[in-house]
Amino acid sequence: MTLTAPLAALGRLVLDMLASIGRIAIFAFQVVSHIFRPPFYPREFLNAVLQIGWFSLPVVGLTSLFTGGALALQIYAGGARYGAEAAVPSITAIGMVRELGPVLGGLMVAARVTSSIAAEIGTMKVTEQIDALTTLSTNPLKYLAVPRVVAAVLVVPVLVAVGDSIGIAGGWIVGINQLGFNSSTYIKNTVNFLQFWDIGSGLVKGAAFGFIIALMGVYHGMNSGRGAQGVGDATKSAVVAASVLILAANFLLTRVFFGS
Amino acid sequence: MIELRNVHKAFGSNHVLRGVDLVIPKGTSMVIIGGSGTGKSVLLKSVLGLVRPDSGTITLDGQDVTRGDRDAFLARFGMLFQGGALFDSLRVWENVAFRLRQGARKLPKDQARAIAIEKLRRVGLKEHVADQYPAELSGGMQKRVGLARAIAAEPEIIFFDEPTTGLDPIMSGVINDLIREIVTEMGATAMTITHDMTSVRAIADNVAMLHGGKVRWTGAVSGLDATDDPYVQQFIHGRAEGPIESVR
Numbered sequence: 001m002t003l004t005a006p007l008a009a010l011g012r013l014v015l016d017m018l019a020s021i022g023r024i025a026i027f028a029f030q031v032v033s034h035i036f037r038p039p040f041y042p043r044e045f046l047n048a049v050l051q052i053g054w055f056s057l058p059v060v061g062l063t064s065l066f067t068g069g070a071l072a073l074q075i076y077a078g079g080a081r082y083g084a085e086a087a088v089p090s091i092t093a094i095g096m097v098r099e100l101g102p103v104l105g106g107l108m109v110a111a112r113v114t115s116s117i118a119a120e121i122g123t124m125k126v127t128e129q130i131d132a133l134t135t136l137s138t139n140p141l142k143y144l145a146v147p148r149v150v151a152a153v154l155v156v157p158v159l160v161a162v163g164d165s166i167g168i169a170g171g172w173i174v175g176i177n178q179l180g181f182n183s184s185t186y187i188k189n190t191v192n193f194l195q196f197w198d199i200g201s202g203l204v205k206g207a208a209f210g211f212i213i214a215l216m217g218v219y220h221g222m223n224s225g226r227g228a229q230g231v232g233d234a235t236k237s238a239v240v241a242a243s244v245l246i247l248a249a250n251f252l253l254t255r256v257f258f259g260s
Numbered sequence: 261m262i263e264l265r266n267v268h269k270a271f272g273s274n275h276v277l278r279g280v281d282l283v284i285p286k287g288t289s290m291v292i293i294g295g296s297g298t299g300k301s302v303l304l305k306s307v308l309g310l311v312r313p314d315s316g317t318i319t320l321d322g323q324d325v326t327r328g329d330r331d332a333f334l335a336r337f338g339m340l341f342q343g344g345a346l347f348d349s350l351r352v353w354e355n356v357a358f359r360l361r362q363g364a365r366k367l368p369k370d371q372a373r374a375i376a377i378e379k380l381r382r383v384g385l386k387e388h389v390a391d392q393y394p395a396e397l398s399g400g401m402q403k404r405v406g407l408a409r410a411i412a413a414e415p416e417i418i419f420f421d422e423p424t425t426g427l428d429p430i431m432s433g434v435i436n437d438l439i440r441e442i443v444t445e446m447g448a449t450a451m452t453i454t455h456d457m458t459s460v461r462a463i464a465d466n467v468a469m470l471h472g473g474k475v476r477w478t479g480a481v482s483g484l485d486a487t488d489d490p491y492v493q494q495f496i497h498g499r500a501e502g503p504i505e506s507v508r
């Protein structure tokens with residue numbers, strides 16, 4: 001142990017991180033480059049739509065419902081300090097569609113989908129199914145990665161839109177039952193206040209998060225270590241990476257969209 | 261003809277292949293024997309390009325396997341993986357017919373299914389198995405489905421990684437006959453890994469024994485008993501005592 005040992009360790013960590021960022025970037029580029037080149041696998045794509053989209057609806061719906069309700073309560077409590085309780089519908093809506101809908105939706109889908117993609121593809125890797133695909137003249141990137149990535153990019157914005165709506169409904173339920181709002185006023189305030197780009201920006205975020213969600217699952221699955229432990233580690237890394245990247249991308253996109 | 265010249269492969273500090281030289285003439289059946297963990301599976305995967313050798317050359321009909329059109333190259337091969345490597349999200353017949361449903365010469369579903377069922381029959385599996393999922397089958401049945409998948413598109417070169425491991429003696433006999441038949445009647449080139457000496461004698465034209473990362477001995481199967489190589493003798497007679505250490 002010398003004095004410089006911690007420095008060397010730190011340096012190695014940074015280098016490792018840069019190297020894996022590079023590998024992920026190259027992988028992402030490869031996947032994207034395969035999207036437009038045949039062969040295409042419609043059956044895999046539809047299956048991915050079902051797995052990523054349809055089966056995520058309950059978890060996204062519940063998350064949004066409770067979040068919308070809590071948000072309305074908080075805004076009411078906070079607004080009361082300035083006598084601004086009337087802002088509950090508009091601020092709940094904007095908070096939901098710009099931030100919480102996409103971010104919480106993205107994180108919940110990452111927990112559900114990134115983990116299952118990583119575990120499935122990781123298992124395929126350790127049981128040589130990916131090698132078998134290759135020997136059967138099928139490119140694993142085209143067959144496994146592209147359908148999932150494309151499905152996620154298309155489907156997560158839809159989940160975000162559903163989550164937005166349910167979240168706003170959650171705020172509305174709390175608003176009229178507990179905070180004494182009039183139902184039609186609440187709805188009118190929400191609808192009149194929201195602008196197209198409030199919702200649109202959230203959907204664009206959803207598409208970006210969808211890309212991250214599927215890409216991290218596929219990448220870590222395909223690079224899984226050997227055995228059950230390898231698959232476990234791959235799954236864990238995939239979910240952690242997806243979550244962190246979603247939050248980072250959210251910050252960047254928010255800056256780009258609204259940072260001026 | 262497949263030709264390996266001085267092929268090396270290490271995984272980290274584990275130097276598995278240390279200069280393998282081997283020739284498999286077209287239309288012959290080569291059997292690879294050797295202790296567990298000596299790199300037999302790695303050798304097959306190197307030829308297919310699933311494992312990239314550190315050095316050395318592997319050629320198919322004089323063409324370096326790492327160059328040229330990968331798709332055209334792989335289209336000539338069939339491979340039975342040691343663990344079966346069946347796609348567990350697909351039904352048995354879809355596994356067997358997988359290659360037939362890909363690419364430019366894609367067959368219609370009914371036709372592909374009929375071929376799959378015919379291949380399943382050849383490995384001793386009944387038609388009703390076709391609609392099951394791999395996870396619903398026994399280990400030996402999965403192995404045979406893998407075998408059916410390897411031969412489904414009638415490739416000219418077929419690799420079998422332990423085709424009879426886990427099968428009962430009668431079924432082993434059926435599979436040995438099938439492999440022999442594929443070579444003699446269809447003129448395929450086969451490379452088989454096996455630990456089963458009955459299989460070796462039934463399948464092989466030539467035998468190569470891998471030991472210490474090299475081909476320790478190679479020759480016609482008839483020479484197997486005649487050779488006085490102590491490694492080969494110990495191996496084929498399954499003796500615990502001899503030059504091959506039993507703790508590896």
Ligand SMILES: Nc1ncnc2c1ncn2[C@@H]1O[C@H](COP(=O)(O)OP(=O)(O)OP(=O)(O)O)[C@@H](O)[C@H]1O
Pocket residue numbers: 271274276295296297298299300301302303342
């Ligand atoms: N992908 C890999 N990563 C790291 N090591 C590997 C990998 N594949 C094989 N090895 C190592 O290479 C060595 C040879 O493995 P291989 O599977 O070729 O053995 P084998 O001769 O087929 O044995 P068996 O008869 O038991 O199947 C083993 O020590 C194994 O741990």
Ligand SMILES: [Mg+2]
Pocket residue numbers: 300301302342421
């Ligand atoms: Mg092996």
